[in-house]
Amino acid sequence: MRLVLERRTESSPRMLLLSPLLAIGLTLASGAVIFSSLGLDPLLALAVYFVEPLSSLWSIEELIVKAAPLVLIGAGLAVCYLANVWNIGAEGQFTAGAIAGSIIPVMFHGWQSPAVLPAMLLLGAAGGMAYGAIPAFLKNRFGANEILTSLMLVYVAQLGLDWLVRGPWRDPAGFNFPQSVAFEGWQALPTWGGGRVHLGALLALVAVAVLAVVLSRTLRGFEIRVLGRAPRAGGFAGFGRERAVRFCFLVSGGLAGLAGICEVAGPSGQLQPTISPGYGFTAIIVAFLGRLNPVGVLLAGLLLGVSYLGGEAAQATLGVSDKIVRVFQGILLVSILACDTLIVYRIRIVARIGRT
Amino acid sequence: MKKLLGGFLALAMGLAIAGASAEDKLKVGFIYVGPVGDHGWTYQHDQGRLALEQALGDKVTTTFIESVSEGPDAERAIERLARDGHGLIFTTSFGFMESTLKVAERFPEVKFEHATGYKQAPNVATYSARFYEGRYVIGQIAARTSKTGIAGYIASFPIPEVVSGINAFMLGAQSVNPEFKLKVVWVNSWYDPGKEADAAKVLIGQGADIITQHTDSSAPLQIAEAQGAHGFGQASDMIKFAPKAQLTSILDNWADYYVERTKAVLDGTWASGDVWGGMAAGMVRMATYTNLPEDVAKAAAETEARIKSGELLVFAGPIKKQDGSVAVEAGKSLPDPDILGMNWYVAGVDDTLPQ
Numbered sequence: 084m085r086l087v088l089e090r091r092t093e094s095s096p097r098m099l100l101l102s103p104l105l106a107i108g109l110t111l112a113s114g115a116v117i118f119s120s121l122g123l124d125p126l127l128a129l130a131v132y133f134v135e136p137l138s139s140l141w142s143i144e145e146l147i148v149k150a151a152p153l154v155l156i157g158a159g160l161a162v163c164y165l166a167n168v169w170n171i172g173a174e175g176q177f178t179a180g181a182i183a184g185s186i187i188p189v190m191f192h193g194w195q196s197p198a199v200l201p202a203m204l205l206l207g208a209a210g211g212m213a214y215g216a217i218p219a220f221l222k223n224r225f226g227a228n229e230i231l232t233s234l235m236l237v238y239v240a241q242l243g244l245d246w247l248v249r250g251p252w253r254d255p256a257g258f259n260f261p262q263s264v265a266f267e268g269w270q271a272l273p274t275w276g277g278g279r280v281h282l283g284a285l286l287a288l289v290a291v292a293v294l295a296v297v298l299s300r301t302l303r304g305f306e307i308r309v310l311g312r313a314p315r316a317g318g319f320a321g322f323g324r325e326r327a328v329r330f331c332f333l334v335s336g337g338l339a340g341l342a343g344i345c346e347v348a349g350p351s352g353q354l355q356p357t358i359s360p361g362y363g364f365t366a367i368i369v370a371f372l373g374r375l376n377p378v379g380v381l382l383a384g385l386l387l388g389v390s391y392l393g394g395e396a397a398q399a400t401l402g403v404s405d406k407i408v409r410v411f412q413g414i415l416l417v418s419i420l421a422c423d424t425l426i427v428y429r430i431r432i433v434a435r436i437g438r439t
Numbered sequence: 440m441k442k443l444l445g446g447f448l449a450l451a452m453g454l455a456i457a458g459a460s461a462e463d464k465l466k467v468g469f470i471y472v473g474p475v476g477d478h479g480w481t482y483q484h485d486q487g488r489l490a491l492e493q494a495l496g497d498k499v500t501t502t503f504i505e506s507v508s509e510g511p512d513a514e515r516a517i518e519r520l521a522r523d524g525h526g527l528i529f530t531t532s533f534g535f536m537e538s539t540l541k542v543a544e545r546f547p548e549v550k551f552e553h554a555t556g557y558k559q560a561p562n563v564a565t566y567s568a569r570f571y572e573g574r575y576v577i578g579q580i581a582a583r584t585s586k587t588g589i590a591g592y593i594a595s596f597p598i599p600e601v602v603s604g605i606n607a608f609m610l611g612a613q614s615v616n617p618e619f620k621l622k623v624v625w626v627n628s629w630y631d632p633g634k635e636a637d638a639a640k641v642l643i644g645q646g647a648d649i650i651t652q653h654t655d656s657s658a659p660l661q662i663a664e665a666q667g668a669h670g671f672g673q674a675s676d677m678i679k680f681a682p683k684a685q686l687t688s689i690l691d692n693w694a695d696y697y698v699e700r701t702k703a704v705l706d707g708t709w710a711s712g713d714v715w716g717g718m719a720a721g722m723v724r725m726a727t728y729t730n731l732p733e734d735v736a737k738a739a740a741e742t743e744a745r746i747k748s749g750e751l752l753v754f755a756g757p758i759k760k761q762d763g764s765v766a767v768e769a770g771k772s773l774p775d776p777d778i779l780g781m782n783w784y785v786a787g788v789d790d791t792l793p794q
Binding site: 141148265358406 | 468474502503504505506508509511512514515516518522523534537596597598599627793
C-alpha cells in the first residue's frame with residue numbers, strides 16, 4: 084500500500100483564495116493547543132501574540148520597520164519564483180547592497196550633500212544587482228544550479244562584510260571593535276513620525292505597486308508567468324529563458340540590495356559584522372505566503388512581522404521561550420503549503436504498486 | 440474594520456491594566472544575546488537574574504527576552520521593556536551598545552546597565568568582569584598538565600576582550616613553561632556548538648591535549664571528554680558535560696552586581712559609571728579544581744589567591760609582543776585602557792591576529 088498525490092480534476096477557485104486564511108486558522112488552532120499545553124490561557128496568549136503588536140502606535144511603527152525589508156526582498160523573490168528561477172541567495176544580495184551603498188559614508192565620510200542619499204541607494208541597488216548577476220550568469224553560461232550558487236554566495240558576502248568591518252572599514256575610534264563609523268546627516272535615511280519608520284517602507288510600497296503592474300499588465304510579466312508554468316510554450320512564443328533568468332535575478336537582487344542599504348542607513352546606522360537576522364531567508368517564506376503576488380507579499384510581510392513582535396511580547400509578558408516564535412512560523416509555513424497542495428491535489432491510497 | 444480595531448484596543452488596554460495592577464514592584468528587565476539554555480554566557484546572566492529574584496523577590500519582578508540578535512532588533516526589544524514600565528534594564532552583550540544608548544536617550548527616567556561596553560550616559564552604566572584573570576590561572580594549569588606542550592584555543596571574535604584572554608592564558612602558561620605552544624581557531628560566533636566542536640577536533644588533531652574556549656557552548660569540552668583530552672569550562676561550571684575532562688571553569692558571577700545595582704535603584708542612589716571587577720570583587724571565580732594532581736590544584740589555588748590579593752598582576756612586565764617589540768617594560772603593568780583596547784598578541788602565540 085502507498086500514498087500518491089493526484090491532481091484534482093478541478094480545483095475550486097474559491098478554496099484557492101481561502102487557502103491562506105485556512106492556513107492562518109490552522110496555525111492559530113495549533114498555537115492555542117501549544118499555549119494551553121504550556122499551562123497558559125490560550126486566548127490571552129494569542130491576544131498577546133497577535134493583538135499586542137497592533138495595539139500602540141509605537142509597535143505599529145516597529146512592525147513597519149520590521150516588515151519593510153521582508154516586503155522589499157519578498158516582492159523581488161516572488162517574481163523569481165513565478166518564473167521558476169530559484170534565487171535562494173537574497174541574503175547575500177542584501178549584504179552586497181549594504182556594502183556597496185556604505186562605500187560613501189565609510190570611505191567619503193566627510194561628504195555631506197543632498198546627493199549623498201540617492202547615491203547611496205543607487206549604489207545599494209546596483210550592488211545587489213551585480214551580486215545577483217553572478218548566479219544568473221553561471222546559470223545561463225554553464226547551466227549551474229542557481230539554488231546552490233546563489234546560496235553559497237550568501238556566505239561569501241557575509242564573510243566579505245565581516246572582513247571589511249574588522250579590517251579596512253573598522254571605525255578607527257572604535258577601540259578595535261568590529262563596526263564602521265556611524266552614518267551621519269545625509270548618510271542616514273529620513274524617518275517619519277516619532278519612531279524608526281524610514282524611507283525603506285515607502286520604497287517597499289513603491290516596489291510592490293510597480294511589480295504588481297509589471298506582472299499583471301505587461302508583456303514582460305506575461306513572459307515570466309508563461310515561462311514559469313509552461314517553459315516549452317514560452318519557448319514557442321519566442322520568450323528567452325536566459326533573458327528571464329537575468330531579469331529575475333537583477334530585479335530580486337536589486338531590491339534585496341536596496342533593502343540592505345536601507346537597513347544599515349536606517350535602523351542600524353552603521354555597518355556591523357551581522358546586519359540581518361536572516362531577512363533574505365525569511366523573505367522566501369514571505370514570497371510563498373503571499374502566493375507569489377506582490378500585494379500578497381505586502382500582507383505576508385506584515386503578518387510575519389507581527390509574529391516576530393508578538394514573539395517578543397509573549398516573552399516579555401508571558402515568559403515563554405523565543406523558540407515559540409520559530410515554532411509558530413514553522414507551523415504557519417507548513418499549513419500554507421499543506422493547504423495549497425491539498426486544494427490542488429488529493430491524496431489517494433493505492434493498494435498495489437501500479438504503473439505510473 | 441473599525442469595530443474590530445476597537446475590540447483590539449479594548450483588549451490591549453485590558454492587558455495593560457492587568458499588568459499595572461499586578462503590584463508596584465520595580466520591574467527589572469534583561470536582554471540576552473543567546474538562549475538561557477546555552478550553559479555559558481547567557482545562562483550565567485540568567486543565574487544572576489534568578490539570584491536577584493531570590494534576594495529581592497518581594498521588591499522586584501524580573502523579565503527577560505532571549506536570543507535577541509545584535510542590531511536593529513535589539514533596539515526594539517530594549518524599547519519594549521522600557522515602555523513596559525521597567526525601571527532597570529540590563530543588556531548583556533557588547534553588540535547591544537548603540538541600541539542601549541539610543542533607547543536610553545528616549546527614556547531618561549529608566550536606568551540601563553550595559554555589559555562589556557565602553558560608552559556611558561547619565562542613565563547608562565557599563566559593567567564587565569576581568570575574565571583574563573581566570574585565564575591566567577587556567578594557562579598555568581594547562582602548562583603543568585599538558586603532555587604535548589600544546590593547547591588549543593577556540594576563540595570567537597578578535598575583539599580586545601578575547602585577545603586579552605588569549606594573552607593572559609599564554610602568559611600564565613609561559614610562567615610555567617616558556618616553550619609552551621598555543622594554537623588558536625577563530626569560529627566567528629559566540630555560540631555555535633557545531634562549529635565549536637569541529638574546531639576542538641581540529642585542534643586535538645594538531646596535537647593539542649588541552650582545549651580552552653572563549654565561546655559559550657559546552658561542545659568543545661564534550662569533544663575533549665570523548666577524545667581523552669582535557670579542557671576548561673566557560674562562564675559557568677560545565678562539569679556535568681565533561682566529568683572527566685573539565686579541570687576547572689572560569690565562572691562569571693553577576694549575581695552580586697545585579698543585586699547591588701537593583702538595591703541602588705530601589706534606594707534612589709543609582710548612578711552611572713563603569714565597573715570592571717575581577718577576582719577581588721568576586722565577579723570572576725574558579726570552579727572546583729578537578730581531575731588534577733594535588734600539587735597542580737594547590738598551585739592554581741595559590742595563583743588565584745595572589746591575583747585576588749592584588750599581589751599578582753596578569754599584565755605586569757616584562758611582556759614582549761609577537762613581533763619582538765616590548766609591550767610592557769619590566770617593573771610596570773599595563774594600564775586598564777590598554778587592556779581594554781588590546782589588539783596584539785604576546786610572543787609565543789602560534790597564530791596571526793585577524794586584522
